[in-house]
Amino acid sequence: MSGKIESLFRTRFRLLDGLASSYFECRETGQEQKRIYADVKNSLNDFSSDTATQELTDVVNGYKNGLMEHFKADYPKLSASQYRLALYLFCGFSLPSISIFIGTDLRNIYVYKSRLKSIISKSETPRKEEYLKYFA
Structure with a gap:
């Protein structure tokens, strides 16, 4: 599992390093800004893919003692988008990042988060306090 976490961070830092280097070399050209924007957009799309989501789920389960497995077992009737929102919150991503x-829209993320928090708060699962700490 530590290998997966290391790989995830290495990929993330490689992306940031490459973008920063490109920006430094050509920061004054409009064309380069468009290219960097396209690179970032493509990276975000890749990160939001089902494959990347599954990899992130595996990392969270390994790093946080099966948190997503327990969450899915405790709340089997949630939608795929609610599970994805919880996953991103468990990882500590900001709400603006999650909206991307x-x-x-960011305002929708606030609404979705509030609804999911309400579902968790009203439940009787013994792990609800563990889940709610990620919704603070």
Whole structure:
């Protein structure tokens, strides 16, 4: 599992390093800004893919003692988008970042988060406090 976490961070840092280097070399040209924007957009789309989501789920389960597995077992009737929102919150992503990953307005993310938090709060699962700490 530590290998997966290391790989995830290495990929992330390689992406940032490459973008920063490109920006430094050509920061004054409009064409380069468009290219960097396209690179970032493509990277975000890749990160939001089902494959990347599954990899992130595996990392969270390994790193946080099966958190997503327990969450899915405790709340089997949630939608795929609710599971994805919870996953991103469990990873510690900011709400603006989550809005980009999910492809919706930030205000919608606040609403979705509030609804999901309400579902968790009303439940009787013994792990609800563990889940709620990620919704603070």
